Amino acid sequence: MSLALPDGSEQLLAIEGRSLWQDAWRRLLRNKAAIVAMILLAIIAAMAVLAPWLSPHPYDEIYWERIQAPPDFANQHWFGTDGNGRDLFVRTLYGARVSLMVGILATGVSLLIGVLYGATAGFLGGRIDSLMMRFVDFMYSMPFMFFVILLMVVFGRNIFLIFVALGAVEWLTMARIVRGQTLSVKRRDFIEAAHAAGVRKRKIITRHIIPNVLGPVIVYMTLTIPQVILTESFLSFLGLGVQEPLTSWGVLIAEGAQQMESAPWMLIFPASFLAVTLFCFNFLGDGLRDALDPKDR
């Protein structure tokens, strides 16, 4: 449809505009690596969710006759079994459940706290900002491992503690990123325009600041998830992770590493799942960064 504007120009009219988010999405869809990463992640996530239906074996059933057996299609142990004779395929998928859940929940917690905290500090500025950010610095200087071990000792091993511990650490960086972004957004004219229109501070933060800092936040989020998964694996590797018979990739890899020579499948399968997931998140993060901030290309 072509219409004459009141000022005399003509232009094609689409009634719906394309928002920056839609633009970014289109750019992301042009990025092959990011698409492959998204598809793989979707498959892994679906497998994790559907784990009980994908294999005839329960994750905690012990087959005494098949301890540490290699991959075997006759008995439907596609990844073999572990040192206790449990099916490794289904355990890898249950591990994926825990690892992905830890990754997503801890990141979600850090996102919620970090964005609110960072945006508030950055927007209010001045003394409140200094005070809030000094607290972040203080938290940063806490030795993280010590913190986690302390929690474990006091409360015992508990999967929710891991979320809390990881979230409590990850939000610090998120808060810093959001604050930095907020400081730059705050100086832009449209914020002053909102002040001039009489919009309340709280509204300015939620309506203008947060949507405009979300771009880098989403990128950082996709890079935080693998980091959290990795940290959880590390904790599990140290024996501080989830409790038997529940498992995570970190626990499986730790067990596999001990049997690396006699039963390499015990290491290879969970490790490949972990590696592929980490790769995918990183590719997706890269793709998102390019899509959300095309100026950097």
Add this chain to the structure above:
Amino acid sequence: MSEQLLRVEDLSVHFALPTGFLGGHRPLKAVDGVSFTLAAGETLGIVGESGCGKSTLGRAILRLIEPTAGRVVWQGQPLGALAADALRGLRRDLQIVFQDPLAALDPRMTIGEIIAEPLVTHEPALGRAAIRARVEAIMAETGLLPQLINRYPHEFSGGQCQRVGIARAMILQPKLIVCDEPVSALDVSIQAQIVNLLMRLQASHGLAMLFISHDLAVVRHVSHRILVLYLGRLMELAECHDLLAAPRHPYTQALISAVPIPDPARERRKRRIVLTGELPSPLDPPSGCVFRTRCPHARPICAEQIPRIEPVRFGHSIACHRWQELPATPPAALA
């Protein structure tokens, strides 16, 4: 044009700049002792070079920046005495249009949401349909197709974005608009469209306007009166015609003669008063008259005393020690 809407009395804005060590501060006098009045339906042009404090002045009047000293009296009511909530309520009468049209619009919001924001803020009881009707009406008035209501700022050209900014400023039918360099970021041909639009809106709504710009030609075209600012101080304030035909301040005279005229014959004929040197740093302004370091007529007294603002005649005031001795030549540019 008689009702006095705004009175600015001896307004100063000083910023404290940290000087490195030990939390020491040094004042930057962005605006220093500026006074003027503005009547309903009147346009006052504020002109000056970069760093003269003209944008700071505009923001201090709207209390987007806290003034250090002086008063801003709006319809008989000193703004400084108002509580935050009362001030927010008053903002519906006081609006602003920015220099960079795209930067002034939230890139994540649609044009409709942007224009509606002041309306939603001040009339929260309004229904969706009523809001939409008001937004579409103001879009049509500012030369935007109402069909574009769901578009985003980045899909628009600079001139269209500025129309959106103007529509947002106009939607509450304010009494005063501060235009901070509203056309300097635009191309010449688009500049003229926006100038025409602002003048049309002013005439039809009886708006008062503070038109801040570095471009004397644009200011002359839109303003009834012109205030010349240099390093945060008022140099001269006069009716537009008087200021151009008989500028009394040496700075105004130089400013007028420096503006290039799109007419080669006149350009060749005119004698430019080329000022020596450049703007001193506002951190370290000259003593006495701030213009004296570049003034061709400076005398020792100019370094010693700050010139008072004196009336040349009714409606024409000047801050210069020597204005009575100096000739009131019409600038060669206009001969």
Add this chain to the structure above:
Amino acid sequence: MPPLLAVQGLGIRFATPDGEVVAADQVDLTLAAGESLGIVGESGSGKTQLVLAMLGLLAKNGRATGSVRFQGEEILNLPAAALNRVRGVKIAMIFQDPMTSLNPYLKIRRQMTEVLVAHRGLDEPAARARCIALLEQVGIPDAARRIELYPHEFSGGMRQRVMIAIALLCQPDLLIADEPTTALDVTVQAQILDLLARLRAELGMALLLITHDLGVIAGACERVAVMYGGRIVEEAPIDALFAAPAHPYSRGLLGSMPRLDLAQPGELAAIPGQPPNLQALPAGCVYRPRCTFAFERCRSERPDLRAMLPDRRKACHLEHLP
């Protein structure tokens, strides 16, 4: 004798992810030795890309076609090594923002003498003396002391003077100035324009001045070319253009300018519409969507830049403007 600079059929295209952008198309220009030509246009008119292409400074995704001859020699798309014998030596350029072309970490002396040592084979003391003389010539007081300063220690106007001094180091035959005064205050702009006029008279070099401001052109040039949407739409001696613009766009541009010397009661004669979208230029005349005189032929057929008088050209199907 060939003209100093002859541009023929210059086209500039950029490949972008969203399609091809035509920044300039079929640009013809000549410039005689010692002459001053202004190129005026709004953003997106292609005026800056034009000179960047001449000097081989286009962005990586840009491609220039056509011919640019300087003193009879083809210089378009030359390899950098060959171009450097002309660029900065016979053709010098100054930009809107001098800070981008000065190295902030080097003293002005280093940045200036380097050129003379490399291109002219002077020794350091001789080069230094020559640089100080040049800085004095462009109106920098106390040049012997200031040559030891860093770029950020100069004000905007002084920095532009330093840039001009650097441009003059090798006594160029042509100075290209891209919006040299746009970032400056009007009183400082007047100083720089005076300086350029004086230097041109003293050194006899040609000047190619690119600006959006017809007022600047009126005071600084002998001839002017008006660009719109990547094409030259009119070219004329300045007096002729300002007295009677022949192209509707030139006339619109003049009418759009608020003037200090004339009272313009009522509205400015603004050009309606928006600047052209270089990714989707209209067929026929690029100015047609905004032209009040457009007729059927403008829609289908692109007007060529043709001579009206020996020294005037325009690209418009209309014989005379009503």
